[in-house]
Amino acid sequence: MNYTRFLNPVSLARQPSPIRVLTAILARSPPSMISLAAGSPNVDLFPFKEAEIKLRDGTTMHLDEKKMKTALQYGATPGHGDLLKFLKEMQKTLHNPPTFDRPPDEGGLDVCVTTGSQDGICKSMEMLINPGDNILIDSPTYAGTLAILRPLGCNMLSVATDHQGMIPDALQDVLSRWKPSEKRDPQSSMPRVLYTIPNGVNPTGASLTLKRKEQIYKIAQDYDLLIMEDDPYYFLQYSERAPTFLSLDVDGRVLRFDSFSKVLSSGLRVGFVSGPRPLVNRIEMHMMASVMHTPMMSQMLVSELLNMWGMDGFLKHVDEVVDFYRDKKDSTIKAAEKHLTGLAEWHEPVAGMFLWMKLKGIEDTKSLIEEKAARKEVLLVPGCAFMADDTAPCPYVRASFSLASKENIDLGLSRLAALIREEISN
Numbered sequence: 001m002n003y004t005r006f007l008n009p010v011s012l013a014r015q016p017s018p019i020r021v022l023t024a025i026l027a028r029s030p031p032s033m034i035s036l037a038a039g040s041p042n043v044d045l046f047p048f049k050e051a052e053i054k055l056r057d058g059t060t061m062h063l064d065e066k067k068m069k070t071a072l073q074y075g076a077t078p079g080h081g082d083l084l085k086f087l088k089e090m091q092k093t094l095h096n097p098p099t100f101d102r103p104p105d106e107g108g109l110d111v112c113v114t115t116g117s118q119d120g121i122c123k124s125m126e127m128l129i130n131p132g133d134n135i136l137i138d139s140p141t142y143a144g145t146l147a148i149l150r151p152l153g154c155n156m157l158s159v160a161t162d163h164q165g166m167i168p169d170a171l172q173d174v175l176s177r178w179k180p181s182e183k184r185d186p187q188s189s190m191p192r193v194l195y196t197i198p199n200g201v202n203p204t205g206a207s208l209t210l211k212r213k214e215q216i217y218k219i220a221q222d223y224d225l226l227i228m229e230d231d232p233y234y235f236l237q238y239s240e241r242a243p244t245f246l247s248l249d250v251d252g253r254v255l256r257f258d259s260f261s262k263v264l265s266s267g268l269r270v271g272f273v274s275g276p277r278p279l280v281n282r283i284e285m286h287m288m289a290s291v292m293h294t295p296m297m298s299q300m301l302v303s304e305l306l307n308m309w310g311m312d313g314f315l316k317h318v319d320e321v322v323d324f325y326r327d328k329k330d331s332t333i334k335a336a337e338k339h340l341t342g343l344a345e346w347h348e349p350v351a352g353m354f355l356w357m358k359l360k361g362i363e364d365t366k367s368l369i370e371e372k373a374a375r376k377e378v379l380l381v382p383g384c385a386f387m388a389d390d391t392a393p394c395p396y397v398r399a400s401f402s403l404a405s406k407e408n409i410d411l412g413l414s415r416l417a418a419l420i421r422e423e424i425s426n
C-alpha cells in the first residue's frame with residue numbers, strides 16, 4: 001500500500017514533537033538515567049494520593065500511590081503501556097488482523113488510544129481529507145461524523161444502506177463515475193476514503209453481513225480505498241459478533257475505531273484506533289500537538305479494570321450489557337407494534353441502541369419533532385440530522401431506547417402516535 005497518497009499536506013507536514021521523543025527515550029531507559037529534560041511537574045506535590053473504586057459486582061479496584069502518580073502525570077502519546085498491551089491482545093483475539101505481525105513500514109498493525117472514538121475519527125478525517133475531496137459515506141450516518149466532515153469542505157458521496165447496512169451495488173454505482181485505473185492518477189477526483197458503521201448503525205440499528213463486508217472490501221481493493229470502520233456498537237450485537245473489516249484486511253487498508261463508551265463508560269472518553277503503522281503514526285503526531293495523550297486517569301481506570309477482569313471477564317460483562325440492550329430493543333419493538341402499526345415503518349435493530357422509523361404520510365419530520373413533539377413531551381431526533389444534505393425533507397426519526405424505562409418508551413411512542421395522527425389528519 002502507498003499510504004502517502006492518502007495523506008493531506010497538513011498531515012504530511014507533521015513532525016514528532018522533540019519533547020515526546022525524549023519521553024519515549026526516557027520510558028525505555030534504565031533507572032540509572034538522570035533526566036533533566038522533561039518539563040513535567042513533580043507529582044509529589046499533587047494532592048491526590050490513592051483511590052478505592054467500588055465496582056457494581058461488589059469488588060473493589062485500588063489505585064495505590066504508585067499507580068495514582070502515573071495516572072496524574074503526563075503519559076506517552078500512543079497510550080498507557082498496560083492498556084495498550086491489553087488492547088493489542090484484544091485486537092488479536094477478536095479480529096486476528098492479517099496485518100498483526102507485518103513490519104511497521106509494510107502496514108503492520110498499530111494501536112493508539114484516543115479520547116473516545118470521536119477523537120480518532122476526527123483526527124483521521126483531518127489527516128485524510130482535503131477541501132473538495134470526494135468521500136464515500138453511509139446514508140444515513142452518524143451525525144457526529146457529518147459534523148466533522150462539513151467544515152472540511154469535502155463532497156460527501158452518500159451510499160444507500162438498508163436493514164443490512166451499506167449496499168455494495170450502491171457503492172459500485174457511486175464509483176462507476178471513475179475507472180479503477182484512476183487510483184494511480186494523483187489528479188483524479190476519485191474518492192480515496194470510505195467511512196462506514198458496520199454494526200448497530202447509528203441511526204438505523206442495521207449491521208453489515210459478512211458477505212457484504214467481503215463485497216465492499218473487494219470494491220475497496222479495486223479502487224484502492226481506505227476503509228474507516230467506525231464500530232462503537234461492536235460489543236452491542238444481540239447475536240454472535242460478526243467478523244470485522246479489520247479481520248478481512250489483507251492489504252492494510254482498514255482504520256478501525258473502537259470505543260468503551262457503550263460498555264464501560266462514555267464519560268471516561270477512552271477509545272482506540274487500530275490500523276497500519278504509517279497512518280496511526282500520523283494520528284499520534286496530531287495527538288502530540290493537540291492534547292499530548294488521552295487523560296491518564298481515564299486510561300488507568302480502564303486499564304486496571306480490564307487487567308483485573310481479563311478478556312474473559314470483560315466479555316462476560318459485555319454479555320450482560322448485550323442482554324440489557326436486547327431486552328430494551330424487544331420492549332421497544334413491542335411498543336412500536338402496539339402504537340405505531342400503520343403509522344410508521346421500521347426494521348428490527350440487530351445491534352446498538354437505536355430504532356429508525358419512517359413516518360407514513362409525513363414528508364419531513366424536522367418541524368414535527370422540534371416543535372410539535374416537544375409540546376407533546378416526547379423527544380426524538382429528526383432523520384435530516386443523519387443526512388449529508390440536512391436541508392432535504394426526510395420522513396424518518398431516530399428513537400434511542402438506551403435510557404428511558406420500558407414504561408416510558410411505551411408512553412413516548414404512544415405520544416408519537418398521537419402526534420402523527422394529528423399531523424396526517426390536518
Ligand SMILES: Cc1ncc(COP(=O)(O)O)c(CNc2cc3ccccc3n(O)c2=O)c1O
Nearest residue numbers: 116117118119142197202230232259261266271
Ligand atoms: C457511530 C458512532 N461513532 C462514534 C461515536 C462516538 O463515540 P465515543 O467518542 O467513543 O464516545 C458515536 C456516539 N454517538 C452518540 C454520542 C452522543 C453523545 C452525547 C449525546 C448524544 C449522543 N448521540 O446521540 C450519539 O449518537 C457513534 O454513534
